[in-house]
Amino acid sequence: MSMAERIFGISSATSALPSRRERFFAALSSFRRASFNRLSISRLQDWDDERLMDIGLTRSDLDTAFRTSTFFEDPSCYLSNAARKRARRLNSLRD
Structure with missing residues (x-):
């Protein structure tokens, strides 16, 4: 960051917009996280109702x-x- 950017609170246009590569990897990362979470949640189907309530x-x-x-x-x-x-809801019923 240059001195003028710090003093006047401006930034260059290139740093403000993510590149195609950054957007691609962000989307890929988001998809990977969602897939992992879907898999983890599908494993919860094997739990009994008492464990789920815990x-x-x-x-x-x-x-x-x-x-x-x-x-x-x-x-x-x-x-x-x-x-x-x-x-x-349960805490409000106890109070």
């Missing part, structure tokens, strides 16, 4: 996560939100 999920949550997400989307976001909502 982590705040139900079998219905697993089914919904796979049904509502496309092949390229990461269903783990849905499961995280479902577990958080269930925990909040």
Whole structure:
């Protein structure tokens, strides 16, 4: 970063836009992460209902996560939100 860029808070146009290569690898990384998470979540189907409840999920949550997400989307976001909502609901009932 040059002195003028630091003083005036400007940046060059080349650093502001990601290159095609960077976009490609970002998309590839995102796809890889989503695929890994889909595989991990599919392994949760083998767990019994009691173990799923220990982590705040139900079998219905697993089914919904796979049904509502496309092949390229990461269903783990849905499961995280479902577990958080269930925990909040249970905590509010205890209070």
